[in-house]
Structures are given as structure tokens and as C-alpha cells.
Amino acid sequence: MTQPQQAMQLKEEDIRGHYEAAFHTLSALSHRPQFASADDEPQTSRGGFSRRRFRNTIPGMSPVTQSAASSQAGLANTIASVTPDDPLPTEVQSHIIRVLRRGLAVANTLIDTFGDQTPLNSLKRENTQGHLGDLQRKEFGELLNASGLVGLFTFASYLQYVLSDYLTEADNLSITLPDPEEIVLDNPIDALNGALWELDRFIDDHADSDEALVKVVRDYATRLIDALHIRRHGMPGLEPFLSATYRVEADTFTVDGFEVSQRGRATQLVMSFKKPEEVIGNHIAKYQALKLAKMLMAYDFTQKKNPFVDLGGFIFTFMGDGKPGTGKTTLIQMLAGLLNDYCEVAGYTFRYENLSTDNVDSFQGKSGQNAKQFIRNVTDPNIIGFGTIDDIDQVAGKRGDRQSSAGQQEITAVLMESFAGASTVVRGNCTFGMFSNYPEQVDDALRQRAGARFLIDGPQSREDYIDILNLLLGKNHDIPLGDHELYANQAIQGAVQRSFEAHNRPTAPALADVFDRMLTGPASHVTIASLGGYLKAIQEVDERFTGRAIKNITDAVKLRAMDFELPDDWMEHPDQFLHRDYDTKLSMLSELMTPITPEMVIQEINRYADSEFRYAGASDEAEITERVRQIKWQLEAERRLRQGE
Template sequence: MEHNSTFPIKQNELNMLRDEASGYLKSIQWEQGARAKNKDKDAKDESILLYLSRANNGSGATEITSVSKTILALKKRLLPDSIAIPVHLNQTLYAVQEAIALGIWVKDSYYDASGLSGLHERRSALDSSGKREYESKMHTATAFMLFSMAYNVLHNLKPHASDDLSVMKQKFAGLPEVSFMTPLKGIACSLFYYDKYLGHPEIIKTDKDVIDFTVVYFEALIDEIQLRKSSLEYTETIVDRTYKLENSDFAISGWDNVFAGTAKSVEFNKIQFEQIVGNRDAKHFARRLTERMLSYDFEAKKNPFQELGGFMPVFMGYGIPGTGKSMLIAAIATRLKEHCDNLDIPFLFHPMPDTLISTFQGGSAEKMVEWMKPMQDPSKLIFAPIDDAENNLQERTAQGVSAGVKEVIGVFLRYTEGAYAVNYGNSSIGLFTNLPEMLDKAVISRVQGRFKIDGARTEHDFLDQDHLWWRKLEKTMPEFINMKSPSDYQYLKAQGLAKNMGDILNNIEKPTEARVLEAYHKAEKLNKVNEHEFFANLYLEIQKIFPFFSSRDVRNIQSAISLRLTDFDLEQDWFDNPEIYFKQNYETKFNMLQELMKQNMKGLDFSEIRRQEVVRYLDNVATIADTDFKRKVDARINQLNIETKAREQFGK
């Protein structure tokens, strides 16, 4: 959804609404609807709903409630001896008051933008279609006010709430009713039930519970509004603009519920690429990824590398256990963080949590959406690794795969391609796995860049791996290491970064996987490798062997080749003086990159690159397809060997 214009919400205008907001907290009147009163018949948690429905002694009369009084009563109950209001109670009360003021501001803005102000002044003289429009706009104004209010509460309190709110969600029995009748009724109704819950002795046991409950309550309010928003009319002036709060990173863009500011960067160990031995392919890829992400333009909300075809929203690193996956994740994060700090760019390290799969029906999807949402925030660079990806994204058709895994994959696919997929070129998801063959096929087909994490591979690699270990001992006791070093090798020299992929792939001649090689030979008999038809025939042969090979794979190969065209270093002085490139506007950056790309392409041979990338990709497809079968065969052979040996021993 394109938001064409941004409007500031000015602090001094909010200050003028603060008294009105605190007035609502001191006292509101609400008469419960008949349906809400009778909710207790089929309630899941009778005590709480019964309590809510009898909130005014069942008399049906309008009742006056006061959130501020309830908070004071809570203070007495929770901390009878303390004089100051406990910090969480205070923080919550303040956040709700600020949010009400902001909601009123947004409602006033909608009144003016939608023409509701004019209708309101002439309301006694309106004809029937005018009355209908007036009521309809009134409902929309109320809904948007409540949405903005709830959204602001979450923005300010969610970072302080507990990470796991499942216990509080279990206690919460839902919202008996939500009113969109008029702004006044909307606020009164939402505060009435908020107040009732706060007053219930089961809900709040500690002052931290107040923040946790408030977050759960206002999340439920947003869900309720999202469910009903399709029935609202006259929403054009809501969806075509963004409201940004002055001196804050809070913004409302239509009904978008992107929790900007709720995802906090996770701590990680700082690791430099030089400390990782071997893994040339992986280190090279990681360096390119960081340079590309750093080129993102915050003003234009896009990345010039995306236009050049060199950006990977989803990539995969795979290899046998113990080759440095976790170190690589930390090294990518370290490199991004250092450059971001240097360039004054907000950075979010956002790994997928281990606790994603939930036993509750629908719980995993909810958690996955919560994890994927921040990736749509255009205001920071985001690196989102999924370590041991086969745990949460495993093949859905395999036996015994939990419903939770299916939910997680569903969300992943929706957010990486399809209606929900927004990629500004500022975030990248990395799947890291020892068992790529166990990943879901649809997930693998979303992967646009892939590389092996194969650890130490040469004599120099193993020398360096040992050197990194014993040099620590040498520092503390120089005489202790009494061994001779190689005369013709300087330690860690081989661990530098490659100039480009050609350096790494120049030894790729023919496919290494037997079935791919066979297809390759068949295609070679029909056409030369520098003819377009060669590849068309090769793909056809591959499809006969691997029926799941599709045009999405061909697209992935194309994007791998495009990546090679942008496989050049950014100039070192661009990093030293950010003004030259990083601080330039989008057009300038794009033109500078295009120049570099042209220079780079002069030294490349397109048909050779195409061949290398196709061979590399198809080998990968075959490896993944065959590994599963091979693993079962190996296990069976192993078992038979053990039995044969055991018989021999037994015979003796």
C-alpha cells in the first residue's frame, strides 16, 4: 500500500489534549449492552466473564468507573507500605493517558480530512443519505481513534512487557464488546472493560502484571478492530497517509500494524571474518551481503542493488556440523553492526527464537507473524538469521511433522513472496542448516543466494585453525610452544577475503553429481555451451530426473547470475568518507553502482559465468535430493557391517 504523504503529530498540539485524556481516566460512563451482559452463559472462564457481566450489579444502569482510582487501589493492594506509586503502575497510567491524547488528535485529523467536521456542524439539517454518511464516518473515526490509541500503547509498553505473555493471555477472557458508535462511546467502552479487568483480583498479582495485562488487552483491541475494519467506509483519508509523532519513531500508516520499535536487537559475540577458517564461499557471500544492505536508502525506502539485481532477501548457508555456522552468523552481525555504528544507521539483529513452535493451535503462526513483522519496518537494517532452520521449516509432507511447523512455513511463504511480501532492500533472512535436504521444498525455492559452509579445506586452513588456538598460549608463555612454523606460509594469509566469486569457482568444470553430469552430457551432445539452447535442453533433462525442478529454480539461477554481475567491491574510500557514497541520495548511489558494474562486466565472460552458476545450482539441487536417500543407505550398510562383524566375533 503506497502512503503518499506524511503528516507530523506535533507535541504542543498533544499537550492541549492531555487534560481531556486524563479526564477520561478519572471517570467515564458506560452502560453494558445486553449481549455483553449475557456473555457468561457459554464462557470459557466463567469467573472472569461473570464478573465482567455483573460489573454493575446486573442493574443495567449506567455505571461510572475510574481507571485512576483502580490504579490507586492496586497500589494499596500490591505495595501497602510504599509511598511512591510503583514504577510499572505509573508508567502504564502515563502511557494510556498519552495514547488517549494521541487517539483524540488522530480522530480530529480524520474529522477534518474526511469532511466529517462539516457534516457534524450541519447534522440537524441532514437528509437521509447525509445522515447515513454522517453515521458511517462517525464509526470510521471511532475505529481509527481506538486503533491509534491501542497502537501507541503497544509501541510504548511492549518493550517493557515480559517476553512470554502466554500466561496472561490464558487469564484474559476477551473483550465482551467494542463500540464504534461515537468517539466518546468508543473510549468509554474500551476503558470500562480495561478498568474491570484491572480490578479483578485474579488478573494482577504484581506490578509488572499491569504492563503485561495492558499489552494483552490493547493487542486484543487491535485484533477486534482489524476483524471489523472491512465493514468501515470512507477510509481513503486513512490509508493514503502516514502520521509521524514528532521527536519519536512512532508512526501510524493506515491500519498497518507493524510493530516498529518492539523488536529489540539481540546481543551477540563479536567475531571478525579472519577468525573463521576456510569457508571462502561463505565469507565472500557474507561480505557482499553487508555491502549491499548498507547501500539501502532510508529516504527513498529502496536499495539500488535491488534495481541492479544484486540483493538477496532470503539466502541459505549449509554444510556439515562443526564448520562454523554460528560463528558465521555472529561475523555477519558484527560486520553489519560496526559499519552501521560508523554510518549512524539503526541496526536490528533479529534471530528467530528457539521457542517459536507452540503447542497451542494457531500459536506458532501468531509467534511467527510477530517475528516476521519487524522485517517490514523500513527504518532500520535488519539481519534475521534462522539457525538450524530444519527444526522450524522442515519438509511439511514428512511423517510426524507438527501442525506448528506447518503454520510457521505458511507464514514464512506468505511474507517472503505474495501479497504480504514487502521488501525495501533493508532486511535479509538467512537460513543456516546442516540438513538442507530436510527443509521444505517451497521454502528452499524462496532462497535466492546459497553458499556452502564447509570449514577448513586445505593444509593452510588446518595450520591456521591450530594457530588461532595455540597463539593464545604463546601470548601467556612465549617459551612454551616449542614447535617450528612453516617457512613458506604466513599465518592467516589464506583466510583473507576472495576478490570475487570467479576466484572461488574458477575450478568448476563439470557437475560433480553423477545424475546432473549425465544430463549435462546429453545437452552437450545437442548444443555448444555458449548457445542459449544448451541451457534450455539441460533444464529439460534435469526436469526428467527431478520432477520438482520448476521455473522458480530457473529464476533462482538467473538471480545467482545477476548477483555475479554485481560481484564487485565497493571502493574503500567510500567507507572511509561516507559522504562520497553512503550519504548520497538514491539516484547518485544508483549511478555510481552502475558505473562500477559496467567496469566489472568488462572483465567477465557471460557464458562462462552462466555455466558456473548453473552447474553450481544443479549440483546443489541433486545433493539435496540425494542426501536423504544416501543417509538411509549408509545407515543400513553400517547396520549390516555391525551384524557381520558381530557374527564373526560370536563364531570365534
């Protein structure tokens, strides 16, 4: 896949021009901490060792430099001291030092470029001569802060990118770093020096092997990126950086605003893919999954956006719920298989990731880190991504539930922020599916962040059961089929039409009463006012039916307006659609749109509200059952107490 044409190349000679200064910074860093503790007393690490050590291990360092390093910070020496029984740096340690040197050089090159693209460099010259006015001093300070943030983010992003697939056995270590504190954004020099100073301390406190060294550096970069994502909001002067894309060709490293560049480990997706005809029943869910797969393929890698996001109705998150054995795993396998095949034809990179109970860790902060990495991997703007959280009721904790672990609560917080938080950006290159047999046990606010609902109820009709029996039996038999047209009931358009018509009237009794009271007569008499009144009446019955529910319903209606099938030729021959420019794609899709009808709106309100009432009813019933059980325990305890007396 080609990179965006407007990417600005950071020249290799400019990067190498910063090597010498970067090496001196790593060898002898002078930094006065502003936020973190400067206490240099030995600290005990997780491995039980305690040290502040600086030895003459770096060739070319003079005794004077050694003395300076010992009283300040010599990050290169600290790295070489990870294995004290060897007077020379190991291959891993040398690699880390080189990565840090190049990361500093890349960051400083981008800082220089940022200064050229903004008035910063000219303001520096004016400031040296003492010619800055009040307004210029304000702009100068803002651009210095912005360049500090830009440089620090570039440095951390480079470390994470280059080390993402290096010495992967380091991932097996359980090391939990504290959040970075020494984040100094006054200017680029202090910003980078503060990060190196803190990294030096983390390595000294937590790394007792080469694997631990890699783990610490990689995790520190990840935590620093998370912290910088928070700091960037509201900071002036960042517009030139956000509007450009920078590229380091030798490392295939890209800086595209504050998106984290992902190398992606060279692992082949291992999954038993399913064809659409192998999904029996689940008509609406299958239909929406088929549409979603083609929607994702409309993503434009140059503009970094999807025309379906602009047109409305793109499914960024969805909830798939149903009883055990109704086909959730089969649906995942179908959607992943379609995307994998489409991406192979188009020449795009496809990435599938699942967040499972294995990612819930007992170490504080680790579960949240795992969830953030999962989100980053799937949202990488240079790939087509599909992320799933299977059995989300076990992975993410329900707030206020004392049975939820701290790790589950961390994952809930990350998913809520990532799916509909202040910094959430929906580009249209990825989708997330949350699956559960017990959706009522999922936190209400997290569940409502699912923009679409896939009811996975499995085979329903007699024809469905005949089809699935025939499919699973295979061909090693001579049992006659009988009076049945095989798979005719699975014809997607007819089945979907019947499924949507089933929502002309809600099924939940409490909701049906509201419907009968608020909406009477033919759909042609329906108005925006009557629909709004219906929604308000639902909210009066269930206070959890909030504005977010209305947004999810309108998104589903807009999706219905896209009720057209992208031609298979567009997927099989990329030049017809996939490789067209963004404006052409947008125009081609706009011509296929259908108008929104009152029937669509009523059906989607009923479909969404039915699911919420179903979840709420199951949740209330579970709560009642639990309280009855507790009362029985209490009564039995009182009975035994009386007998004992």
C-alpha cells in the same frame, strides 16, 4: 539517525486536547458488541480467580458514573481492580491508565488529521445537512471505514511501542490471549470503543497482578496489529495514510503506514565478532556475506528503500547449510560484526536477533507470537536488521511431519508468510539467514523461500587446513610455518572465481546427465531458449524445481551482475555514499554494474539445482532409512508373536 524529513508532526496541544474525552471513555464506556460474546458471566482465568468487578477507585467519578460503569465497561476501574487488596491504583496501574489515555488521544489526533487530508471531514458536514448523493455516500462510507482502521492501528501501535520496554519481567509470564474478535471498522468511535471493551474483558479474565496487566495489554496490542494487517488488504481510501509519515515528538513515536514502530530495548549486542580473514574456506558464502553487508548499508532511511532492491539481486533471505563444525556460527559472527561496525560509523541503529528453540512454546499461539515479534523487530524500517534462525530444522516444523510440535508448525506458517507472502514488503534494510546442518529436514516450501544458498562446507584444500591450524593455534608457540604462504588461498577474488568455475558443470549425477543432454558446446552458443529447456528438463527429473526456484536463480544472477566491491572508503566516510540521497546512490551503483553473461546463468542454475538435488537426496535417504527401520520392527514383532503362539 534523523527521521524522514517529510514526517508530519502531530501537535502536542492537539493530542492533549483529546485527553478529557479519552479519560471519560476509559471511565465509562458504552459499547454494544457486534462480533464478540457479550456474556458477562464470571470467567475463570488461568490463575483460578473469577470476577466481574467495578469499585469506586477512580478519583473524580460520581456515583452516577459509577453506576453507568458497572452496567457497561469501566476500563480504568477494571485496571485498578487487578489488586483488590489495595483501594488505590498502584504505580503500574496508573501508568497503564495514562498510556491508554494518551494512546486514545494520539489515535484521535491522527483520525482528525486523516479527515483533513481526505474529503472525510467535508463529507461529514454534508451528511449532517443531508446533502450527500449516492456517490458521495459510497465515498463517505469507505473513508469512515478507513479512518476506523487508521485510528485502531495507531492506538494499538502506540501501546506496543510505549510498553515494549516497560516492566520487562512481565515477559516471563505464560498468558495466552485469544485472538481479538470485536474489530468494528464502521467508524473511528466504534473501532476504538470495541477495542477498549474487549481489552477490558481480557484484563478482567487474565490479569491478577501488575506484571500480568502489562503482559495482557502489550500482547493484546500485538494481536490486534496482526488482525488489522489482514483487514487492511483491499480496503479503499487508505492511500493518503499510506503515503504520509506522522510523528509524535514527545514520545519519539512514528506512524509510517502500517509499519510497526519499534522502540527497541536498550540492550547491547553481545557477540564475539569475527573478521573476514578468520573465516577459512567457505569462499562463496563469505563473498556473498561481505557483499550483503555493504548492500544493507545502501538503505535510504528517508525513502525507506534500498537501491539494490530496485537494481535487483538483493538478498532478503538465504539458507546456510553445511555439516557440523564447518563454520556457520563463524559466518554469522562475521556478518553481524561487519554490520555493527558499519552502523557505528554511519550513526545507524543495528539490531541482531536470533529465533531459537527457546521460542518454541507449549502454549497454543505463543510460538507464532514469538516468531511474529522476531520478524517485526528485524524488519523495523528505522533500523538495519539481521535476523537468524539457527538450527531451523529444529525451530520450524515440516508440514505433515507428525513429529513436529504445534509450536514448530506455527513458526513455519509465520516464516513462510513473512518471507514470501502476499503482504511481504522488501525494503532492503534487513536480511534473514536460515542455518541448518540438515536442510533436507526443513519444509520444502520454506526452504525454497531462501533466495540465496550459502554452502558452508568449511576448509577444503591443504592450504585451508594449514591456514585454520595456524589461526587456531594462536601465537604462543615457536613452530615454524614451513613452505606455505599464509592465507594466500583465502584471497577472496581468486577463491571466489575458482568456486564459481566449479559450477560450470553440475556435480549431482542425475543433474549432470540432464546437463550433458541439454547443453552442449561453448557458452557463446547458449540462448534463452536452450537455458529454458535445461530448466524444464531439471523440473522433469525433480518436480520440486518450480517457478520459485527460477526466481531464486535469476535473483542470484542479478547479484552476480553486481559483482563489484563497494569501496571501503564509502563505508568509512559516510558522506561519500551512505548519507547521499537515494537517487545519487542509485546512480553511483548503476555505473558499477556489469552485464549478465551466459556463464553466470549456467553457473547459478547448476549451483542452485545441485543444492536442491543434495537436499532431496538426503531427504529421500532419511525417509528410506526410517521405513527400513519400521519394517524391521514389524518383522521382529511378527517373529515374537509367532514364538508366543
